[in-house]
Amino acid sequence: MLSRKTKYGLKALSYLARRENDEPVQISTISEAENISQKFLESILLSLRKAGYLGSKKGKGGGYYLLERTRSTPIAAFYRILEGPIAMVPCVSLNFYERCNDCPDESTCDVHSLMIQVRDNTLSILEKTTLEEFVQNPS
């Protein structure tokens, strides 16, 4: 299940990507447009900025804006920042791998094998879809 954090983050990115220029947009503008708690959105945008996908400008006329690379970044990248692992189980995660303490041998674990399939499929979608493609209705 997608956390609200991720959902809100993706919606905010979509909002920014739908704009034609990349002038700073205030948090309050986005939060009203997308019905997101302003304070919560604040922390979400902050983490996207720290991850290098958004720029920000303080003070009057400030706000958040997309960086150049961001439009061509796959959704998978945002997902990992906001949600964490894409895999359903840490032992099949590429970026957040962790061994199961049960499970003597991964190679013979049925759950492991199935979840690799699921991961590969999900990943193929999230990796191939860039933010630009993600946005369907440029308004």
Added chain:
Amino acid sequence: MLSRKTKYGLKALSYLARRENDEPVQISTISEAENISQKFLESILLSLRKAGYLGSKKGKGGGYYLLERTRSTPIAAFYRILEGPIAMVPCVSLNFYERCNDCPDESTCDVHSLMIQVRDNTLSILEKTTLEEFVQNPS
């Protein structure tokens, strides 16, 4: 992310499916073989029984066993019992649909569209894989 409940449940089903006969197996046997807390497994098997996938027998020589239909049941069914919705967001769930309170219009929501793709892909795997196929190493 898969909860332990689901993971344990699938491993227990796999354990049972790997057996040749469908004689009752005690919880303690499964929990030792698969390194699962016995009491926790207890409640998991109970819910699989109530859902109609396992049979049980009380008393001496008792335990849990697969029902006939269970080997040919897709993993998706167990997943829904143990974990809940397969969709990443309730608004794209087939069996657990729920409207988002933000989001005035699902048809123009970018997150919605993407998550439908992810759901369809995941679903295709979980629906086409039966318990029998799930088990890779009949021991």
Added chain:
DNA sequence: TATTTATCCTATCGGATTAATAGACTTTGC
């Protein structure tokens, strides 16, 4: 320089969920 406007950052909170445990009960086989 003072004021306003905005992000930045840390801390905290209530509620929900998760994983696990405890213990009393019920049924079954011998």
Added chain:
DNA sequence: GCAAAGTCTATTAATCCGATAGGATAAATA
């Protein structure tokens, strides 16, 4: 009747989630 096994309810401890509060900091402008 006794022991072995599942059944059921309740509780707990820990973690996470979504949201909020409030001050610090920085930038623009008058």
